[in-house]
Amino acid sequence: MMVIKGTKGQGIVEFTLIIMLLLLIGFGVFDLGRVFHAIITITNASREGARYLTLHPSDKTGGFIGTKNAAVNEAQGSSLNILPSQVIVPLCIDNDTLEGCDSGYPVRVTVSYKVDFVMEQFFSSFITLTRSTEMIVP
Secondary structure (H helix, E strand, O other): OOOOOOOHHHHHHHHHHHHHHOOOOHHHHHHHHHHHHHHHHHHHHHHHHHHHHHHHHHHHHHHHHHHHHHHHHHHHHOOOOOOOHEEEEEEEEEOOOOOOOOOOEEEEEEEEEEOOOOOOOOOOOOOEEEEEEEOOOO
């Protein structure tokens, strides 16, 4: 076997460059999967919170505790830990003297979640995702 002078370590250098690129792509795909999982989970959590509020419009008097708990429990079912403070109800119309959200009007539940990246050396360390669901109170 004939070795050309000066090419002895070329294979090791090429392997190192390729393996670094493959690791970067692999961890990027992993982070992207985690972001998609979080998006789906907080969308479902906001939907569950809005559904709960349409079925229990008087939850407004308690500070939307039941609504927030419904959203938190939905997220925990998908192994994502959100806090009640990450669930807000920015829309609940109350025009009459009765307690709670009015029938025939929309309610909106918004859930936010911070996703930390595994590849934080190359990207920003986190991204905040926000999803909202709006439903009409029957």
